[in-house]
Amino acid sequence: MKRFDIYMSGVGGQGIGLLSEAVIRAADHAGLSVCGVDTHGLAQRGGMVESFVRIGGEVTTPLVRKGSASLILALERTEALRAVEAYAASGGVLLYFDTLWQPLDVRLGKADAVSAEDVEEVCRRLNVRHMAEKRDLPDVRMQNVALLSRAAKEGLIPGVEMEHYRKALEDLLPERVLAENLEVLEG
Amino acid sequence: MKNLGEMLLRQDSFSEIVLGNTALARAMIESGTEVVTSYPGSPTPEIASALLSVPGEKRPFYFEFSTNEKVATEVACGASLNGHPSCVFFKSVGLNVAADSFVQLSLLELEGGLVAVLGDDPGANSSQNEQDNRHFARMAYIPVLEPSSPSEAYRYYLEAMALSRRKKMPVILRMTTHVCHGKEKVAFGAWKGGAVSTESRFDTSGGPMVPLTAAALEMKRRALARLSLAGCEMDSPAFCEVRKGTDSSRGVITAGLPFRSLLDVLEDSRRTPDILKLGVVYPLPEKAVEEFLRAHDQVKILEELDDVLEKDIKALAFDRGIRVTIVGKADDDDRIGEYTPDKVAEVLAKTWPDMVPLRGAKRQPSLAPRPPQMCPGCGHRSAFHAIRQALSKEDITVADIGCHVLGYLPPYEMGEVLLSMGHSTGTGAGLSLFNGARKVVSFIGDSTFFHAGLPGIVNAVFNNHNLTLIVMENGTTAMTGHQDHPGAGRNANGPSEAIPVRGVLEGLGVKSIREVDAYSQGKLIELVKEAMAEEGFSVVIARHPCMLKYTREQQRNPDYVRKSVEVNQETCDRLHVCVESFGCPSFQRDEDGGVNVSRELCIGDGSCVQTCPVKAIGLRKENRGGEKA
Numbered sequence: 001m002k003r004f005d006i007y008m009s010g011v012g013g014q015g016i017g018l019l020s021e022a023v024i025r026a027a028d029h030a031g032l033s034v035c036g037v038d039t040h041g042l043a044q045r046g047g048m049v050e051s052f053v054r055i056g057g058e059v060t061t062p063l064v065r066k067g068s069a070s071l072i073l074a075l076e077r078t079e080a081l082r083a084v085e086a087y088a089a090s091g092g093v094l095l096y097f098d099t100l101w102q103p104l105d106v107r108l109g110k111a112d113a114v115s116a117e118d119v120e121e122v123c124r125r126l127n128v129r130h131m132a133e134k135r136d137l138p139d140v141r142m143q144n145v146a147l148l149s150r151a152a153k154e155g156l157i158p159g160v161e162m163e164h165y166r167k168a169l170e171d172l173l174p175e176r177v178l179a180e181n182l183e184v185l186e187g
Numbered sequence: 188m189k190n191l192g193e194m195l196l197r198q199d200s201f202s203e204i205v206l207g208n209t210a211l212a213r214a215m216i217e218s219g220t221e222v223v224t225s226y227p228g229s230p231t232p233e234i235a236s237a238l239l240s241v242p243g244e245k246r247p248f249y250f251e252f253s254t255n256e257k258v259a260t261e262v263a264c265g266a267s268l269n270g271h272p273s274c275v276f277f278k279s280v281g282l283n284v285a286a287d288s289f290v291q292l293s294l295l296e297l298e299g300g301l302v303a304v305l306g307d308d309p310g311a312n313s314s315q316n317e318q319d320n321r322h323f324a325r326m327a328y329i330p331v332l333e334p335s336s337p338s339e340a341y342r343y344y345l346e347a348m349a350l351s352r353r354k355k356m357p358v359i360l361r362m363t364t365h366v367c368h369g370k371e372k373v374a375f376g377a378w379k380g381g382a383v384s385t386e387s388r389f390d391t392s393g394g395p396m397v398p399l400t401a402a403a404l405e406m407k408r409r410a411l412a413r414l415s416l417a418g419c420e421m422d423s424p425a426f427c428e429v430r431k432g433t434d435s436s437r438g439v440i441t442a443g444l445p446f447r448s449l450l451d452v453l454e455d456s457r458r459t460p461d462i463l464k465l466g467v468v469y470p471l472p473e474k475a476v477e478e479f480l481r482a483h484d485q486v487k488i489l490e491e492l493d494d495v496l497e498k499d500i501k502a503l504a505f506d507r508g509i510r511v512t513i514v515g516k517a518d519d520d521d522r523i524g525e526y527t528p529d530k531v532a533e534v535l536a537k538t539w540p541d542m543v544p545l546r547g548a549k550r551q552p553s554l555a556p557r558p559p560q561m562c563p564g565c566g567h568r569s570a571f572h573a574i575r576q577a578l579s580k581e582d583i584t585v586a587d588i589g590c591h592v593l594g595y596l597p598p599y600e601m602g603e604v605l606l607s608m609g610h611s612t613g614t615g616a617g618l619s620l621f622n623g624a625r626k627v628v629s630f631i632g633d634s635t636f637f638h639a640g641l642p643g644i645v646n647a648v649f650n651n652h653n654l655t656l657i658v659m660e661n662g663t664t665a666m667t668g669h670q671d672h673p674g675a676g677r678n679a680n681g682p683s684e685a686i687p688v689r690g691v692l693e694g695l696g697v698k699s700i701r702e703v704d705a706y707s708q709g710k711l712i713e714l715v716k717e718a719m720a721e722e723g724f725s726v727v728i729a730r731h732p733c734m735l736k737y738t739r740e741q742q743r744n745p746d747y748v749r750k751s752v753e754v755n756q757e758t759c760d761r762l763h764v765c766v767e768s769f770g771c772p773s774f775q776r777d778e779d780g781g782v783n784v785s786r787e788l789c790i791g792d793g794s795c796v797q798t799c800p801v802k803a804i805g806l807r808k809e810n811r812g813g814e815k816a
């Protein structure tokens with residue numbers, strides 16, 4: 001298959017590491033060639049974090065060029081906007097979990113918070129299909145799995161099916177939290 | 188869940204999706220590396236987490252986090268002298284700390300072999316600079332292998348250890364951030380298993396081992412001869428890969444991740460150059476490079492950071508009279524930043540615009556960057572909020588390395604200058620000279636205190652400097668992922684005697700020491716004022732456990748109840764101290780000018796409650812009764 005580039009972003013602490021690892025493993029379970037990379041220099045929360053995943057084709061570098069990701073997965077609204085502006089390819093898709101972790105300049109009163117309409121507007125301008133996910137979860141730490149669930153149901157990654165995502169989570173999650181996460185994935 | 192520790196000990200060959208760092212851990216085990224040492228630092232800590240995922244009693248190696256990179260190098264060196272294949276790994280700038288011993292390694296007969304894994308950080312993703320450690324290799328006469336992917340990292344480590352054992356010389360494996368953190372499926376070989384040898388092989392007959400007087404020169408001669416032999420061995424297709432392009436008159440010589448970026452950039456090009464990809468970057472594989480130069484009219488040297496290959500290749504071409512145009516760095520910009528595909532496209536377009544397909548217009552970002560923040564509940568935030576009130580505007584604050592360095596950002600703006608691990612007391616002492624009007628306050632974290640902070644403190648006592656040092660003690664090495672340090676009461680292998688910060692300070696002769704929990708803001712303000720009013724060197728220990736670590740541990744408990752605070756909207760006077768001055772990210776602004784608390788972020792630690800002038804912040808009602816939130 002032709003290569004399919006994914007760019008993911010969020011705020012440190014939201015669990016982008018698991019999201020990206022799950023996508024990589026799901027693609028592998030689907031029999032596709034895949035590579036990726038996270039930027040996780042610092043352990044603490046609050047900064048912007050990003051991750052790249054490339055599926056199919058000859059593996060060159062895990063890093064994706066600006067303006068060339070077919071799919072953007074974002075865990076937070078501000079970062080969704082930032083991600084689309086920098087990495088979305090025209091004709092691509094944005095799926096983001098619609099929660100807001102206000103960045104420093106907003107909290108200091110120096111900038112306005114990003115609204116869902118702002119994100120939609122930028123997507124329209126750049127010819128990117130727009131999807132927001134919002135759902136009540138037993139634990140906020142499952143937002144990443146909720147986003148994965150929506151991506152799976154919408155079939156956003158060509159060739160990767162629900163069973164592959166399920167196997168990926170089975171590889172990655174400890175027994176004590178697996179069942180409830182699978183419920184979020186498939187529910 | 189797949190078990191990492193079990194995977195690393197598999198005896199059959201297998202393939203698995205792993206990080207570059209994890210691939211290295213398996214390579215260490217497969218190659219029979221018996222002693223591994225480190226000091227935590229990005230981008231390398233996941234090598235340690237992989238090694239430590241093997242249960243203690245099953246480890247076919249000894250691992251330790253040493254107090255700093257120099258000690259880590261020495262422990263690995265000693266083990267190698269005694270016949271154990273050894274590895275030391277740390278981040279780019281760690282080599283500056285290790286350098287005094289590191290530059291001596293090549294002078295010795297390293298009986299067991301020693302591989303140094305260096306995590307360079309082009310782009311300074313998580314470092315104070317983006318130094319190019321290939322310079323050190325030249326100074327230390329140590330060959331350098333540079334992988335471009337996790338699979339290569341695995342293969343090159345095996346090669347590096349084999350070479351090191353064969354020649355009894357150190358070998359550097361130079362990793363870079365996105366090779367360490369890259370993930371792909373790596374095909375691993377079999378491992379026959381085996382226990383660590385307990386035979387002591389330290390033997391001075393292969394010496395000299397003491398580089399004094401004429402011996403230093405004799406040892407240097409041996410090091411140079413070995414380097415040159417190793418260079419010839421590695422001047423082979425195993426480390427020098429040629430890829431044919433469509434334009435045989437032009438060639439690119441490159442290495443590491445920039446090679447991968449180049450392939451990506453050229454993917455849609457009709458005209459592509461031949462590529463020579465070097466796996467060994469020092470010493471220069473002269474045969475392979477000469478052959479490549481002679482076969483082309485123009486050769487572009489595509490290397491990240493400094494012009495190390497470029498200088499060597501130009502010298503080679505001059506010495507051998509090769510008629511070829513060599514194009515290196517076009518300008519200073521070419522020396523700055525990580526060579527991502529976008530950067531490589533920019534760099535290559537300066538030389539051969541016809542080879543780089545045009546992309547759409549650059550998009551302008553509309554948002555301000557989101558810098559990392561101290562976590563909700565962080566003791567450093569509480570401390571900075573208080574300490575700021577104890578200082579006058581003119582006073583000077585000096586930061587050190589660690590989470591507390593984030594205090595330089597608004598709204599705290601504490602810590603106005605930073606050099607390196609442990610520098611703050613020394614730099615603060617210098618700032619205090621001939622400086623009667625402005626008081627100097629330095630900060631240091633507890634891991635850094637043990638790592639490189641002690642000599643500066645001894646100096647402040649010895650030379651009676653006039654400043655206040657605030658030790659921000661959180662019980663862990665937080666920024667790199669919560670590794671234990673000498674004050675933690677644990678090491679990588681189990682419980683150990685905790686070395687108390689206060690006891691060390693007393694032993695070093697510090698007379699003025701005050702201690703307080705960082706959440707007690709009123710008390711902290713008072714103590715800092717007292718300490719600063721004294722003449723001479725004073726220390727305040729502001730202590731609070733790392734709340735990210737603490738909360739993660741609590742969350743593993745099935746009875747854990749997540750708490751949070753709330754803002755009483757009737758009491759709130761919209762003074763915004765919580766959101767603008769205390770600045771915990773849990774406080775978020777409402778469109779109407781009010782403040783709410785994000786339940787996703789707040790951990791209910793309550794360090795903010797005392798900061799509200801009108802007492803509008805309190806524990807959320809349902810938390811007071813302890814019912815599950």
